[in-house]
Amino acid sequence: MTTIDDDRFAAAAAQDGRGVKGRLAVVGHHLRAGAVFLLLLAMLVGFTAAQPAFITIANLMSILQAVSVVAVLAAGVTVTLAVGGFDLSIGAIAASSVMAASYAMIVWHLDALATVPLVLTFGAVIGLVNAFLIVRLRVPDLLATLAVMFLLSGLQLIPTAGRSISTGMVLPDGSKATGAFDPSFLLIGRYNLFSILPVAVVLMAVVAIVLFVLTERTRIGRLLFATGGNELATRLAGASTTRLKTFAYVISGVLAALGGIVIAARVGRGDVSSGGSLLMDSVAAALIGYAVLNLRRPNVLGTIVGAVFVGVLLNGLTMLNAPYYTQDFVKGAVLVGALALTYGLGRNPDR
Template identity: 80%
Template structure:
């Protein structure tokens, strides 16, 4: 019998000694850490800086006000994130939210519905819009940008027709000359104005609930993996046996439903159906979703990143407002933050070949 001793083993099988980490490797690891946590590091720096400049910034009431202000943007941004996951894009979310504000107001003030009938009705309206978007995109093969852009224009005009272009409030004069006799249900107004234990706004609770639900759906379930697979390679996903039609439909229905939820929060907060509501929601929610790409250096749509992006912009704008920065600089600041986040994600965050 032939015996094999250690000296006859191939050299490759001998475990090499662990070499100390070089300075270049440490710098690369530090760079990767900074890229992954850049948004959170900048957020912490903003909070510290604004607190030093204006101590009232760190008050719990102001922090809750920031979260309440960004809750709608985060909810809508979560819907955008889901459509991005399947390789799509929903331009109609702002119009869906604005139409939902008008629909909720019309249901209560003109039809006399209470909160328990209005909320399901408006959510169903958003889901229906998402279903129509999915039909145009999946069945009729209309490009997603064109389909949702057309829906945006359609809803922007449709919401004005029932009231002849007027905002909806108690005592509204209808186009036929009659007076609306309904009013906002106090239970409905609690959604936008009530704070649990006097501190935590209901809208913030809804934002957190949406974020947790979608995080579990997209990151911890088979459906979530298939959503991202559809966005990465739709043909391969279909050949693997998944129904990309159903996955895309689910994404757009979720987006429409979340946009309606955002509209409900706005209506409950404002207490009227304002025709100008939702004007900036599209751009703000898209910005939050894109900033989320830089969170943890994932470079892909992710719900927690979207929420972090919304909070980041909210903290920045609130701090600038407290420091009496001119209001007309806000759009520039949001644009600069978005450009920086994208540069960090796709430029500095790119691995060396």
């Protein structure tokens, strides 16, 4: 037979148990929220210990420059994810923008001041085409952007009969292209501010800051996420989900075109294979971003961190002479780990 004191002791013990569980849950939440940053720090320390040249300012700037295009494209993907969509055409838009910028300067003899707005407008138009297919014709976003991806992949090859664009190339009509890249245009991909900070990294930072403020600190940003969460409720609340989705895809198209401009300025030619891995790398960065701060939703900060995370990992493996053919496997493993961390370990086991 139990006494009142026994009952009180049992209740106190149960309360202590719940307190311990609660504290452990809080600790676990903070660990998941900062896990990507902890892994990033661990990689920096590990690669530096194995190869001291890794931590030099020049190498770190090289990493940021390498991931800048992927980060910009991934930021565009993040905005489309926010409205419940998905843009598979970003890699093709970027590659087509490389060809368009090169064609404009080498064949049409345009300067940088004319070429950059022209290419950005091209990206916006493709974004409008995607939005028209998805919003007006109600084509599923994956199918619509996949179709546009194939359309652009073929269209970019037609003006040059499938050849890369460079000064002196022979055009399909037999004439020679006598134009050249505007030196001021090439500065976008090659110039370093203060002799150390690449312009491409500055562009990445500007895009990240502007989109972070837009999506996290403005009414438009809240409506974008509301559209992705519950489109009907957002529409009933008086917001135009049609305009919000169109806005998201136009942003994605413009950012993909900006990425293409940076690539063209960096390589100095219209390379037909320039957009090969941009789509998958950008999608990986956007999805890894879900694990940052344990937000479990599209977010620009997480996307940029995801791009830098993959860039640091691949750069470190390259400096350690890891075989190049393992890179895709490593990126896949990182993505699986990030998603498992976000959705698997973060799940309440009592549910």
